[in-house]
Amino acid sequence: MTETATSPAPIAILHEVFGYPAFRGQQGQVVDHVAAGGDALVLMPTGAGKSLCYQVPAIARHRAGRGVTVVVSPLIALMHDQVSALEELGVHAGFLNSTLDSGEAQAIERELRSGRIVLLYAAPERILTPRFLAMLDSLHERGLLGLFAIDEAHCVSQWGHDFREEYLGLSVLPERYAGVPRIALTATADAHTRADIVQRLQLQGARSFVASFDRPNIRYRVVEKTEPRAQLLAFLRDEHDGPDGHDSGIVYCQTRKKVDDTAAWLAAQGFDALPYHAGLDAERRRRHQDRFLRDDGVVMVATIAFGMGIDKPDVRFVAHLDLPKNIEGYYQETGRAGRDGLPADAWMAYGLADVVNQRRMIDDGDADDDFKQLQRAKLDALLALAEAHDCRRVRLLAYFGETYGATDAGAAPRLRCGNCDNCLEPPATWDATEAARKALSCVYRFQQHGGMSFGAVHLIDVLRGKATDKVRQHHHERLSTYGIGADLSQAQWRTVLRQLIALGHLRAEGEYHTLALTPGAREVLRGQVPLHLRVPADAPKRAPRARAAERAGRPPPLPLDEPAQARFAALKAWRAEVARAHNLPAFVIFHDAALAQMAREHPADLDALAGIGGVGAHKLQAYGGEILRVLAGVSGG
Numbered sequence: 001m002t003e004t005a006t007s008p009a010p011i012a013i014l015h016e017v018f019g020y021p022a023f024r025g026q027q028g029q030v031v032d033h034v035a036a037g038g039d040a041l042v043l044m045p046t047g048a049g050k051s052l053c054y055q056v057p058a059i060a061r062h063r064a065g066r067g068v069t070v071v072v073s074p075l076i077a078l079m080h081d082q083v084s085a086l087e088e089l090g091v092h093a094g095f096l097n098s099t100l101d102s103g104e105a106q107a108i109e110r111e112l113r114s115g116r117i118v119l120l121y122a123a124p125e126r127i128l129t130p131r132f133l134a135m136l137d138s139l140h141e142r143g144l145l146g147l148f149a150i151d152e153a154h155c156v157s158q159w160g161h162d163f164r165e166e167y168l169g170l171s172v173l174p175e176r177y178a179g180v181p182r183i184a185l186t187a188t189a190d191a192h193t194r195a196d197i198v199q200r201l202q203l204q205g206a207r208s209f210v211a212s213f214d215r216p217n218i219r220y221r222v223v224e225k226t227e228p229r230a231q232l233l234a235f236l237r238d239e240h241d242g243p244d245g246h247d248s249g250i251v252y253c254q255t256r257k258k259v260d261d262t263a264a265w266l267a268a269q270g271f272d273a274l275p276y277h278a279g280l281d282a283e284r285r286r287r288h289q290d291r292f293l294r295d296d297g298v299v300m301v302a303t304i305a306f307g308m309g310i311d312k313p314d315v316r317f318v319a320h321l322d323l324p325k326n327i328e329g330y331y332q333e334t335g336r337a338g339r340d341g342l343p344a345d346a347w348m349a350y351g352l353a354d355v356v357n358q359r360r361m362i363d364d365g366d367a368d369d370d371f372k373q374l375q376r377a378k379l380d381a382l383l384a385l386a387e388a389h390d391c392r393r394v395r396l397l398a399y400f401g402e403t404y405g406a407t408d409a410g411a412a413p414r415l416r417c418g419n420c421d422n423c424l425e426p427p428a429t430w431d432a433t434e435a436a437r438k439a440l441s442c443v444y445r446f447q448q449h450g451g452m453s454f455g456a457v458h459l460i461d462v463l464r465g466k467a468t469d470k471v472r473q474h475h476h477e478r479l480s481t482y483g484i485g486a487d488l489s490q491a492q493w494r495t496v497l498r499q500l501i502a503l504g505h506l507r508a509e510g511e512y513h514t515l516a517l518t519p520g521a522r523e524v525l526r527g528q529v530p531l532h533l534r535v536p537a538d539a540p541k542r543a544p545r546a547r548a549a550e551r552a553g554r555p556p557p558l559p560l561d562e563p564a565q566a567r568f569a570a571l572k573a574w575r576a577e578v579a580r581a582h583n584l585p586a587f588v589i590f591h592d593a594a595l596a597q598m599a600r601e602h603p604a605d606l607d608a609l610a611g612i613g614g615v616g617a618h619k620l621q622a623y624g625g626e627i628l629r630v631l632a633g634v635s636g637g
Helices: 010-018 027-035 050-063 076-088 102-114 130-141 165-176 191-200 228-239 256-268 282-294 327-334 352-364 369-387 392-399 433-450 456-463 469-473 490-502 521-525 545-551 562-582 592-601 617-633
Strands: 040-043 068-072 093-096 119-122 145-150 182-186 207-210 218-224 249-252 272-276 298-302 317-320 344-350 429-431 506-509 514-517 532-534
Touching (some): 010 027, 010 050, 027 040, 027 050, 040 191, 076 119, 076 617, 093 102, 102 130, 145 165, 165 191, 218 392, 228 256, 228 344, 256 272, 256 298, 282 298, 327 369, 352 490, 352 506, 369 490, 433 490, 433 506, 456 490, 562 592
Parallel strands (some): 040 182, 145 182, 272 298, 317 344
Antiparallel strands (some): 506 514
């Protein structure tokens, strides 16, 4: 529904409150549509400014007398950070969750009932309680219920990577509050999940806004897993250990034990590393999350329990020591790097065991066959990305239905991004078709010889003609396939087997991951399926980070001359003091990009300072004088 009443101009709100000169990408179209009362489904990548798509309309509608915006948010941390950031901008906001005592909750409820609050954040399970719905009923009857914003909307889809059952109850909103506009937002949803969001949230009449999924500032890199800890350490020290200390980042592991062990090991290597997973008590998780958000240089080692709703803009890397469950999970998790638009890395170590484990988890799960089939397809897409020797970005975007480089009308598609490992260092490849046939033939001979299945290690020993005790025990040295692959190294054979499993020509079965042929193996055995693989190579010796970035044509994150660097350091020190005094993450006060612009342009008065991106009217009044004093006090400034 589109309303005819006039709201304050969204662009004026963007200037005054947020301090930005213009909307980015599709933000302006979304904001105008929603501020005028239209429903919307918004898909934008992390860091593209989804929050502004409902915050600006919320302010506009509140100023026009249309009341409160209720934001559905699944995470307490996100609510706290968003509300803190809005209050810093002079926007009256609040949240209702379990961290509030009864007096604090009652005070927020009074503000909600009165319609004075502009945005209220709450989890879906709270919104759907009789008490909360009664408050919404009262607001609606008085014309003071202005907008529903449903954040992380992919949580409503059972086909998605982060399904939350409580989101299903949000279908009550259009039924109970007809005429109140709704905006659903997510960073990650394939076509199937989008259709599910539309159906379950009853957004059939909503206008869809789908931005490019590309995150051009993120460099994608996948390495063959050999010594994962040593590989991770080399990556961190070569790429993310600068003169000012370690970068902030996230390391994802599959199990809680691996999280704990990896965090302890990184701490022993000199990193400020903390574990995070659902097995830790809530207070310890909160402390670790607060450290990560507030301090520089913290490395969070976590399961996928950590990350959604984390707004920290200066995460410089996301590393995976284990393969994610699917390509949406990979995109969502890597998207937590570089929210500020500055260079960041997505690094993953990937090996044969990852393929076997993920396939086994799907096969052994309790889901029905249709769901398992969909999960296999999603995993296959991720495996294809990991095995690729062409541009990773092109493949990643293609999964989400986007042709890289052809997002603008008339633009031609591009085959290379220039910012992934395969583009920067094109891998050598070899024709592994005949090797694949040998491997499958050997598995077939195992079945013929004794009706038994064996794992990858034993298979490789037989192929390479290695007469181990186990090989002799089963008389496999007598097989026609014994030694037919002696010309290939163990690493090459593991690559072949990984690819065969990834492509579904082999499957791993049972507790010991024994290998068996699938129906698709027949085409490979006949030579009808060509297989080209990258040549396994030792990890290249990397130059220190600044030189490596320069070689690859990537500028340093914040290019500043020496006087500007001194001003930037002074501003960061001042910001840290203010953040501690306000008990807030530093980026809530100002992002690094804003401080860098101040340091570069060196504004001499409040009018000039007002032209810096991110300096709105309220922040100019609150901090303008102090910022000018800090800049004036820097030697040589």
